[in-house]
């Protein structure tokens with residue numbers, strides 16, 4: 001297992017000790033700018049085949065010397081490329097399906113389209129990869145508690161992994177947090193508190209970190225830098241699993257819903273590591289999908305300048321930051337990618353379409369990636385022959401109310417065929433015909 005050697009600033013390269021991670025690089029931080037740090041390791045000793053063996057796993061019966069525990073699965077099968085911990089805090093996260101979207105893909109002009117369906121994680125979102133690694137590191141260092149700022153998936157996942165680790169947990173949310181999410185977080189035993197604004201959440205988390213010594217799984221500062229560097233490592237495994245599923249190749253384009261850019265930088269680091277190991281021969285173009293032009297506008301500016309855009313309420317409440325992060329912009333720039341703005345109407349239309357044509361009910365904040373891919377295909381910015389992977393970060397069941405608002409009222413009828421025919425025609429536009 002590799003040892004975490006330290007942390008390094010993504011912007012200026014300044015190095016910091018491996019623990020504890022500061023909220024941003026102290027060397028280049030200013031009132032207008034904050035860059036995250038990332039993990040650096042001592043040599044992990046892996047080569048191309050060694051990496052592929054990790055992905056494939058090894059049956060206990062194949063081990064030399066007789067029976068032994070089976071190799072770890074999911075995120076932790078890649079333990080040599082993650083922060084070293086003696087006892088991972090795990091609920092079986094990772095190993096999610098890469099599902100081909102043949103019907104929807106052909107409809108939108110992308111016959112080679114896949115969905116990385118992260119709703120099949122323990123708390124139904126990709127945040128479980130981040131929280132498993134982050135809380136494992138926190139527990140290994142004896143953190144007295146875990147804290148997060150979240151109105152959604154990040155909070156639910158943090159609460160679950162804190163519970164798994166036996167640590168107290170506090171979550172600061174905003175008034176817009178859906179009731180389902182609040183229930184989920186409280187069910188996992190977290191102390192959920194509502195504060196007025198997104199910025200207030202971060203200030204409160206920062207205070208709990210400073211005064212109580214608790215470990216934050218989310219961003220804690222303004223302007224935002226991103227989540228804890230240890231947690232970002234968990235997202236590398238999304239890239240590993242995609243490359244393994246595509247027979248050790250990268251897609252041409254990967255579309256990712258964006259907020260603080262944790263997913264963008266984590267997945268980008270995963271692809272970069274595989275390129276360096278010779279596991280893949282090129283990296284994908286990354287595209288950010290967002291409801292406001294935070295990243296789209298910032299990409300037009302010099303790399304060191306961050307800016308904010310106004311926000312409004314959005315169905316894609318788990319994404320939709322007004323303040324892009326340096327780490328997210330860096331991943332987009334290095335991959336020669338872009339950012340696509342999708343409005344609520346288009347996102348919700350694709351939520352229904354994905355569910356009704358492919359059987360996958362994804363959260364609005366997730367399906368925004370599919371809507372963005374469709375827009376790029378329609379505009380000729382993705383070639384029809386391109387292999388495209390959209391990241392679906394969570395399940396539609398996290399916020400079913402936003403879907404229900406755009407669906408017809410369920411008809412109540414007398415139990416006879418005449419009434420059924422009229423109801424199906426009026427409500428669903430369906431006319432039955434005998435075969």
Ligand SMILES: [Zn+2]
Pocket residue numbers: 009010011012013014025026027028029035
């Ligand atoms: Zn720096």
